[in-house]
Each structure stands twice: as C-alpha cells, then as structure tokens.
Amino acid sequence: MAGSTHGVLFRVHTWGESHGGGVGCVIDGCPPGIALDLDAVQRQLDRRRPGQSKLVTQRKETDTVQVLSGLSADGWTLGTPISFVVPNKDARPGAYANLQSLYRPSHADFTYQAKYGIRAASGGGRASARETVGRVAAGAVAEQVLTAWFGVSIVAWVEQIGGVTLPPGAVDEKLLTRDAVDGSPTRCPDPAVAAAMEEQIVAARADGDSVGGVVRCVARGVPPGWGEPVFDKLEADLAKAMLSIPATKGFEVGSGFAGTSLRGSAHNDAFVPGPAGVPVTATNHSGGIQGGISNGMPIRLRVAFKPTATIFKAQDTVNEAGEAATIAPKGRHDPCVVPRAVPIVESMTALVLLDHALRQRALSAP
C-alpha cells in the first residue's frame, strides 16, 4: 500500500507530480444520488491555488478541474469512481535544473533519492504542494455529502503566522463563515491581527526568508457516534490526515498541549441536558470527541505548519555524491503557505468525517 489512498469507505486516490501531464484523484465510494456542485469544487481549488494575492507566489496556475467519470449527464453522482484531472500548465522544469544535483535543505530531495534510488528531475515530485490539488477536489465532494446528508459545516482559518497569534475568543466559532475568513489574504478573520500577520509575511519576503504558522479548524453539526474505538479513533484519523499535509509539524484536538497542565477537575467537560434528550457539555476541552467517538459538540483542531523550506538565502548542503556544497535557490515561492493551507485542512477534515460517517452508517440496522 504505497500511501496515496485515504479512507476506508469514501476512498480517495491522488496522483501526479509538479512535472508531468497533471495532477488529480479518483474518488471510489462516493454515495450515489448527490447533485454535485462542480463550481463549489472549483472554488475550493481556487482558494488553494498559488498566486491569489500579493502575499504569495505569482505562479499563474489555473487549476481547472475536469471530471472524466462518475457523474450522470445531468451531474448526479452515480456511485461509481469519480475521476478528477487538473492538467499541469505552468511546468517549467528548467527552473529547477541547476538544483538537480544538490539536496535542498528540509525538502524531500534526499529522502526520495534514499527511498526510491531515483527522483523526478524537477520540482518536488509527490512532496510538492501541487499534490494537494487532488485532496482539495475530493474534500470538496466530501463536504457536499456531509452537508446534504448530515448538515455538517467545516471552516478553517489562520490562527498564527510567525510570532503573531490570534487571541483566544477573538472568533465566534459557531457563526464564522469562509467569506469572513477570506476577507484578508492571510485568512485570519480578525482584521487587526490579519494586518500584523501580513507584515510578518511581507518582511520575510523582503529578507528572502519564510514564516510558518497555525491553522485552526472547526466542524459543526457532527452528530454523536462517529469514530471507531482503538486505532481508528476519530482524533487519530484527523491527526494522521493533518500530518499528511506537506510542512506540518503538529496537531492538537480540544485542549491540546495546553490542557496537559490543567487538573482533571478543571479539564473534565461536565454533561448538561441538551435538546431532544441528547446531552451537551458545558465546556469543550474534549474537542468534540470522547473515547475516539464524536459527542455532538463542535470538533476543534489545530495544525502547525513550519516555515516554508524554500528560501532565497545561501545554505550549506551536500550534493548527490555526498560532498559539501552551497545552495542558493532562485525562483518563485511563497514566503508563507499557511493561508493556502486553509482549504487543505478543511478538505482533509471533510475526508475523515465522511469516511467515518459512512462507517457508522454500515452499522445501522435496516
């Protein structure tokens, strides 16, 4: 199992490199009879695309998604595999030619070479951010099933960039919309904090350097009962999904690392009677998951993104022969990928949730 498949029942297989004919995915296991909104899929792809604002690289990918199978002529899902293709248009292998014999620091050049004994002649191969195109397309489909069948809504935003952090409580997580998130190119919904984040990015760009950050995601409307005990706990699958995104270094659910310094009496989420006889919790340190299973409260998670590895400064490295060398990359790159990661985090959240929703459906008596 070579690792390009996500999910047990809602299965997504991504393929493609930054060189080659394109990138895409196959979705196997999409429920039939969903009226698929391809514009909504394209919108999420557009949010992921480089070159959206002055803050990010100006590479002009159009990333127009094509559907080769799985839909009826009038746009209903057939239950059969949905094949998405996004052709590569702006592949310029020459841009990387001079780097070929050097291992870029904190990229995957060396590890791919060590693993496979061969690697693509240009760009980052499967480690490129371009691989995430397929995930975002598939996640946008998953979201539509989650909404149509269960009323789930997912929204992510930027909570930190470099040293600037959105204070707790600054966002109304129950009401926040993607439009509000997209109000700033940083995708931080608080204008003042967003402006400070923007300064971090601009300053890093001026220095030929890069900055990292943190994305927060909330899923609202998840009913109790999704997730499996033991190895496939809902938070475990979310953690895996998030750490599979390029450049991630950490994951938190609910109270996260900060919760470790609380005492149990402060951390426990008291149950209180809720609507329709279903209890709710007074606090949500659990992040909407208890014992690996959703409890009906919002699912809350955070993901850490390291600063982009590509910087325009001379760095020590070695070449393929193992000899010391200096690398000084040139080209077009984002000084900060965190805003573009927002739709990717949303998509991975959707893929995990829908897969577990279907797994739970399988247990429902006829």
Added chain:
Amino acid sequence: MAGSTHGVLFRVHTWGESHGGGVGCVIDGCPPGIALDLDAVQRQLDRRRPGQSKLVTQRKETDTVQVLSGLSADGWTLGTPISFVVPNKDARPGAYANLQSLYRPSHADFTYQAKYGIRAASGGGRASARETVGRVAAGAVAEQVLTAWFGVSIVAWVEQIGGVTLPPGAVDEKLLTRDAVDGSPTRCPDPAVAAAMEEQIVAARADGDSVGGVVRCVARGVPPGWGEPVFDKLEADLAKAMLSIPATKGFEVGSGFAGTSLRGSAHNDAFVPGPAGVPVTATNHSGGIQGGISNGMPIRLRVAFKPTATIFKAQDTVNEAGEAATIAPKGRHDPCVVPRAVPIVESMTALVLLDHALRQRALSAP
C-alpha cells in the same frame, strides 16, 4: 473496518475489555525466524501495569502474557499469526455498578452509548486503558524485529507532568536508556525534575484530583527511506498511532508548534557530509523525517496526555434518560497515567516503524 487493527504488513488486531475473560492481540505478518524473547515482552507489560509504585493505583493485575500460536516449540517465530492472551483477574464489575446509569464526564460512556446503542456494564469497555495491553505486547515483538534486522532502538520518557517541565537539553537523547528512565516512578530521567513531578502527582491525589503531562519519544538508528509519500507519511502514521492512545490530545514531530514561530532560515536543517557518503543534518528540526520519509536522523516526537478523567470529586452530569445528575466516583484510579504511558508510546512507535520498514523491504529488487 471496525478500527481494532493497526498496520499494513505488520498487522496487530487487539481485542478485549476490562470486563470479560481477558485482553489480547493477534499479530499477523510477523517475519519468520526471529528468536522471540518473551521475557522482554513481559517486561514491557510490567512497565505498563497499574500498581507499580505509590504514585499510581494499587490494582494488582499480574498481566501474565500467554502465547497460543505462531511460535515453534523452541521459540522462533513461524511467520504465522501470534496470538497473545492476558486473562482478566481482578475484574470487579460491582465497583462500577452504581455508575451504570450516569455518563461519567470526559469518559466514553455517552459516546459508546450513542454509537452502539449498548455498552458494557462495567469499566470503560474498549476505551479502558486495559485495551493497551495488546498494543504493548505487540509493540514489544515489533521492537525485537526492529533491533534484530535494523538496529533500531526506541526510548520514551516523561517530559512534563502538570506544571513541571523537563528543560530542553536535560537529557542526552543519544545515550538515554530505559533503565535510566525507570530510575524514578515518574519516568522522568532527571532526578530533581522527577521529584517536582512526583509532588504534583501526590498533591493531586490528596485532592482527589488528577494531572496530565507530556511524553517524549526518540527512535535511534532508523535508516533513510522509511515512510510513504502523501497520506501514509511516516509522521502521519506516528500521529495517528499516538492519538489512538487513550487520553491523548496532541502530537508534535521535530520542532512542533514551537517551530511555527521560527523563520525558514533558522528552521531549515542544513545537510553536512556524513559517514559512508550518507548526509546528516546539522540540526534536527525535521525530527528525522522529510517529505514523509525518514532521513536517517533520530525520529523525535512528543505526545500530550490530558489529566485523567476519573477524579474523586462531585461533578455535574446527566443520566441515560438525559436528566441532570451529580456523579461522585469512588474506587481506585491513577491520579496520573503519564508514567504508565511511556511503554505504550514506545510500543506504538515500534508498530509504526516496523510496518513501514516492511513496506520499504517490499520495494527492494531481488
């Protein structure tokens, strides 16, 4: 796929509840011809066991592992499934009888009921820490294969309990041994810090309360090339494995959340020539993994554990009918499970690493 299986090639299926006849696991896919040291398996089980010190619950489980299949008469692995059984001995369902109709806060009672429409009459079912017996037994087997075939060694220790944290650099991660870790009942290898942690636990116990903490784990000797691109990145599978442990709330690899505030020029790990022509990195913010694939440096990760949900204080909750109620548990419980989590973290690390080692073996030309 109901979630009690770990791994693609080295597959572990755990079973068992805190009530019932026992707990155990089946390992399918263990390489043949390994001289299995069952005493080493038992030692890791003993480290996981409750009642090891004055700091933890005095429940006297003996947890003696039995092997029902998969070994030759003289103790070699046959390549066939290894079945481990650990009988339950101290199951006292009566201890929980009065709690049956109340949902314990931050436990899995409500979510199990919501998911299955039924739940075990006592203890925590599959959400109980007792489920981890099977993982630890399987992980101890995986470690032996990792050592015999690849020379990998894994060690974990406690880095934080409550508000007490081991300072960076206090431990020599290259040389640390499990014996050194076990020098204190807290499993923190620094005596002074361990003493302060002990005070945290003792104070919480005196208050009928609980504390959480953080476990650090390092795997040394992992060769470059393990891990798959995209969804099954090595850090993604580690994140999933760690978040599948009961009571976990966060995961970090390498620089983790702290690394998000660095700039790329400070975060990038410069390559320098290493032994036998294989490059090493001057720093290890990557945590031994780049692009989802091991790079030969030590793999470094951290796991957050919330304070134990079981406390001996009155708390608000609801009963199965959805009505408000008060719960005031009595019984025997750890005020802090973090020291006992150390062998569990080691075991999950071993399960992930060996599975990926075998996956990489599959690609080796004959």
Added chain:
Amino acid sequence: MAGSTHGVLFRVHTWGESHGGGVGCVIDGCPPGIALDLDAVQRQLDRRRPGQSKLVTQRKETDTVQVLSGLSADGWTLGTPISFVVPNKDARPGAYANLQSLYRPSHADFTYQAKYGIRAASGGGRASARETVGRVAAGAVAEQVLTAWFGVSIVAWVEQIGGVTLPPGAVDEKLLTRDAVDGSPTRCPDPAVAAAMEEQIVAARADGDSVGGVVRCVARGVPPGWGEPVFDKLEADLAKAMLSIPATKGFEVGSGFAGTSLRGSAHNDAFVPGPAGVPVTATNHSGGIQGGISNGMPIRLRVAFKPTATIFKAQDTVNEAGEAATIAPKGRHDPCVVPRAVPIVESMTALVLLDHALRQRALSAP
C-alpha cells in the same frame, strides 16, 4: 497483510495451528445489539469437527468454543471485537515426528519451508484443516446477523463424492434444511445417492486411499444490491472465499463451466414481473448475481474439493536436503473431507454476504 483476515467491514482474523495452545478468531465489526446464540455457533463447530461418523477420522476433538470479549453479560453483541478461543486438546506432535524431514506430497510442507525458511514441527501448521475452526465460529455469527437483519438463509450439501454425483433437480433448493442435509453422514440429502457416496468413501478407506467431491451452496433471501462493481464483485469475493478453503480446486457460480457451451439466447435469464414491483428472473443461470451485484434470486455456487492428500500408501518424495525418498504415512485421517466441508462452505458464504450487506448499508442515505 499476511492473509489471515477476511472482510472489509465484518472483519475476521483467524489464528492458530494444529499444534500450540489452540485456534480461534477475532471478529471486528460485528454489529451491536445482536442476541448471540452461542449454541448455534457450537452446533456449526460440531458439524465441522472430525470424528462425527464411521466415515471419518476418529480423532476426538471437543472443540468447545470460549468467548473472551465482545459480549455483554447477558449475551448481546457490544459492537466491540469478539474473541473466540478453542483450545487444542488432542495435539500429539509425536505422531508426525517421523515425517518432519520429508515433504508430504500435495501438502504444504515444502511451500511453507520455501516461504518462511521454517515450519511448525508437527501437523499442517496453518494449512491444517484445524485452521477452519475460527472461520466456522465467525461464519456462525455472521449467519445470525444475516438472519436477524435480512432474513437470509444459507444451506450447503454434498453434490458429488468420487465418481458419484447427485442428479440435477434431485433437491428442492428452496426448502432444503440443514437437518435434511445431516440425515446422512455424507451430507448428501438424497438417501440413495448418499448410500452410493458412502460406498466410495468406505472403499477408499479400505484401500488406504482418499476421494474428493463437490459441495453445492445456496443462499436464499439475499436482497438485490449487494456486491460492488469491478474487483469486489459478489461472485469474485465468493470465489476467493471458497478457494481459500483447504483442498479446493474450483468454483462455479450459476451456470458455471457448463453454461459456456450454451448460446446467449438459451443462457440469458429473462426478467418477469415479481412481487412488490421487484422483477425476478425466469431462469437463474446468473446464480443470483449480475454485474457483480445480487439480483434477489437465490445465490448458487459450487466448490470442488480434491481427494485428501494424506493417504496410507508409499509415495515418492524428497527430504529437506532435496534427496529422493519414500514416504508412507501412518495415523488417523479422513478418507474424504467433503462432508465436513459443508459447514465451512456455509460459513465462508455467510462471511462474504454479511460483509457486502454492511458495505451496502454504508451507502444508504440517513
């Protein structure tokens, strides 16, 4: 994936050899809330057991199944893994000691040695018929879910032994019961044919030889819609399940090999209006499956079993050193395993059907 797991959602992991502490299985993914009839499980195990009649080996296994997890105190499935153990009682490793260095013809001794470089010191290891204990226990559970949720009933019988074949139409497949099948030790429901089959077995036994045969199985009440297109067609999973039973050499669904000599006009199953607006077919050459998906008609299949490899005649073989040798087994063995294969075929049918039933449930809109 080492091959001891069956199913995607209703997952069965078997373990155990004919030597060692026992055999058993873990069922992960059994729906919760089923009142499990353990006596019915035991009955199927008893039908599989050696030593049931004068026709078969007199080895006295009791094969009493123990349940270690997954059931509530009053016998309801909890949705958690069900662990079944059947201890080995009559393991006599000495009986095989003299065969250890010789490869028994048409057994798995040589191939296990070639695969693993080691093999169990006695009996057939995982290739032993004893491995099927776990399958039968799990299949008996699957049958109970199929009956409770969907009204499916499964019955298999012996259609051929050696040169004696039950003529087409001799059995009313709609009404046939297991009691009727068990009326003869051959498990052929036609008394006259059964008597002729019995002669074949007795004659083979007298000669120290063995005979093979064919088992037919019918599943009644399967609704339309089970099975997946392409690789996981219902007949594909049935074929795999049947060919995974020891000693099988062939599989047919519906018209099978005989249908290949018909013309399409004779082979096509015309649709006719059926009850509740659901069409039925006038004939059933399709065997209840079209395009990999059940069509509501009875599922009909046949399985070929070779003559038992263990015979009491001198045969040419080689030893582990690759030198020519003669083998002359002694001991207790069935001259014909086909009657005992009947509950195994039923169990494998049930495992496939329930797994696909749950997969289809997963697609049902809430």
Added chain:
Amino acid sequence: MAGSTHGVLFRVHTWGESHGGGVGCVIDGCPPGIALDLDAVQRQLDRRRPGQSKLVTQRKETDTVQVLSGLSADGWTLGTPISFVVPNKDARPGAYANLQSLYRPSHADFTYQAKYGIRAASGGGRASARETVGRVAAGAVAEQVLTAWFGVSIVAWVEQIGGVTLPPGAVDEKLLTRDAVDGSPTRCPDPAVAAAMEEQIVAARADGDSVGGVVRCVARGVPPGWGEPVFDKLEADLAKAMLSIPATKGFEVGSGFAGTSLRGSAHNDAFVPGPAGVPVTATNHSGGIQGGISNGMPIRLRVAFKPTATIFKAQDTVNEAGEAATIAPKGRHDPCVVPRAVPIVESMTALVLLDHALRQRALSAP
C-alpha cells in the same frame, strides 16, 4: 471500499464508464527504477480492443493510452503513482437511448439500479467491458516488473468456444508464445480447432446470437514461496481476480473439477529432486500451488465465460416500473468475447502474482 481497487502492495484503481470522458487507472506501489515499455502496454490494449477481426464488433476504438504521472522524462518508473488515461472516442449514447427504461436480460441494468437508485444513461456503466481497459494497462506494467525482477512469463489462450474444445495436450505449455496464440482470431493456438471455433462464432453471429467459452492461462517461472496462508491463498486471489472479469462463471486451478473424481493416490503430485536442490513435482495436479503458496511449478488455471448477454433477438423483460415488456436490441456487439478476454486474463494473473511477489519481498531479511 467501493471495489475498484486491486492489490495490497501493487495497487490498481480503475475508473471510467463507457460514456464520459474516458477510462483509466492509477497504479500505486509500482517499484521504482523499471524502464517501462509503453509500446508493450499499448500492444496488450490493442489485443483487448474490439474490432480486431471479422469475428468481432467493428467498433473502432483506438484506445491510445496516455501517461500523466509516475514516469521520469526518460521513461523510468519513479515509485510514485502512475496515472493512465484512455479517452473515450466512440461514445454514442444515442445508441442506447431506447433501452433506457428496459432492463436488459443478464446485464447489470437492474442490479445497478437496485444498488444505487441511479444508473448511467447509456452503455453498461462500470459493468461494461470497457472498464477492463484500466486492468489491461496495469497488468501490462505488472508483467514488466515480473519479467525484469523474477523472469516470470504469462500466456493465456482460448481452450473452448461454444461446443468446440481444444483437446488436452494439444499445446506445449512450456513453449507457447503470444504470437502463436494470436495466429488465429479465436486465439486458439491449434489451427484446426481454431477453425471449428470460428465456425461457432460465425454461426452465432448469423443467428443474432452469442457463444461463450473457456480461457486457459499458464504462468511460468514463478518461484516457490508466493502466496499467503488462509484467506489470501494464491489460488484464492487468482479466483477472485478471474471472477471479477465481466461475464465469468467459473474458475479452476490445477486439476479443477475433473480432479474431484480421482483418488488421492492418482491425484497427489510426487516430489522428485530438481535443479539446485529445489524439488519439482512429477505431475502438476496442484496447478503450481500447495497450501496457498507457489511451489515453483507452472501455475495453471482456467476461466469460464458465459455467452455474451447482448443478442439480437427479442426477449422478455420488464421495464423500470416493473411491467412486462419485450426487448429487441440493435447495435454492434461481439457474438463472442472470449478471444478478447485472453489479455484480460493475462493481466489479472500478472496483477495477482506481482502483488504477492512484493508481499513476499517484505518478509525478506535485510
């Protein structure tokens, strides 16, 4: 798991319908460093293609395969997913429009409708023979790895069409080549028998009817040790792979159903000393597999294909409302698909063998 994936380590995901933009597959887990011969892939696709001879439908698909990812610029496999696309060119949905409300007998129209509640407006959806394009492309890749790494060669041919059968021993299975098989449009390598088969097809075509048949396949050079005990026996995975091909009704390995009437003393394959100390068998009733594991002898299997369901005769059926109706298809169809099934059987054999080869590699000590 919606069923469009084959394999554990060499994983193939097919997608596409006879309508829509195309068909194709993604191969995940192809070993790196293989110099892929795309012409050889195209040749197998050409052998599968309709319209190759006067015997079959004249639909002119060109089926030119495009590679979108997974290869280096000079044609080496990178270890990353290989994405194959074959655009649909001759899709004429109008040809099927009049059939839309009728369920074609022995097609998958009714079962797809029952399963999904929706079905493609034209052709056979995923049940169409066109789905096999992706399998053949992937199988052709698998064959190249099998040849490069292990020296395996696979050849299939037609052994029966309608009532005409190739006599046993008519073919030298050790030396038979695909060129020899392709000497006749029937793909029967014996000219006289091929001529008689041709008559069967021509006669059926003249009658607006169809005929079925049997394909034999042999894999030469498979080393001992491939295949897993219990559920993933090599013959079990072969059986599943074959029964997943459209229109198949049966599978045999080695002696098959005919072997059931032999006695054990006639059926057992005596071992004799072989080259390099590896034993061979004097006969091959086992079909190259014992206990689910290859024994080094040629793997021999047979697959039954029913007569094509599409015939040009009026037939009874029902419409979507469940009412009786008459159907009289018009269009272009093969009266016999068996010759075109030859490369499909070869491809499925290759997919199973390579997947098990990699699984066995994973167990090899470093």
